Amino acid sequence: MPQLTFRGVPADKLLTMSEALAVDLAAICDCGTDNFTMDVLQTTSVYGGSSGDTSYPFVEIGWFERGQTVRDQVAAAVTAKLQEIGIADSEIAFRVYREDSYYINGVPCS
Numbered sequence: 582m583p584q585l586t587f588r589g590v591p592a593d594k595l596l597t598m599s600e601a602l603a604v605d606l607a608a609i610c611d612c613g614t615d616n617f618t619m620d621v622l623q624t625t626s627v628y629g630g631s632s633g634d635t636s637y638p639f640v641e642i643g644w645f646e647r648g649q650t651v652r653d654q655v656a657a658a659v660t661a662k663l664q665e666i667g668i669a670d671s672e673i674a675f676r677v678y679r680e681d682s683y684y685i686n687g688v689p690c691s
Contacts, residue, residue, distance in 0.1 A: 582608070582678075583644035585619045585659070589636035592621040594666040605658045609651060638663060638671035645690075646677045 583606070587595055592660040610616070624636040640659055647655075656673045663671050681691040 582683075583642055583655075585617065586641045586643070587619065587621045587638075588624050588640075589638040589671075590621060590640075590663065590668060592623075594668070595619065595621055598662045598666050600684075602659065602662045605615075605657060605662070609654045609658060610647060621646055638668050640671060640673045641676060642673065643676040643678060647681060 589608055599619050600614075602619070603617045604619055607614045619683075626636045640663075642655065642659075646652075652675060660671060679691075681689055684691045
């Protein structure tokens with residue numbers, strides 16, 4: 582936790598920056614790099630009766646809230662890494678989990 586889910590980002594490109602991104606995010610969130618998971622969803626966009634090869638680059642970050650300052654820093658770090666691998670435009674959304682509603686091995690985190 583946090584969990585980053587990427588759409589419209591090629592897995593091979595994400596792989597080239599995933600370790601550096603985890604290091605940056607760990608420093609921002611004050612935790613270990615092993616706290617982060619990064620998944621790539623293979624998606625096909627459909628619109629107007631046709632399909633495209635790729636989806637618009639979109640990152641969803643599921644986490645426990647860490648405040649606006651940290652959220653801004655995480656969004657900036659993810660955006661910068663995507664730009665480094667040639668993805669000029671992207672969107673990021675945060676999904677906030679409540680500790681009393683999040684379970685690890687059947688035990689709530691609260």
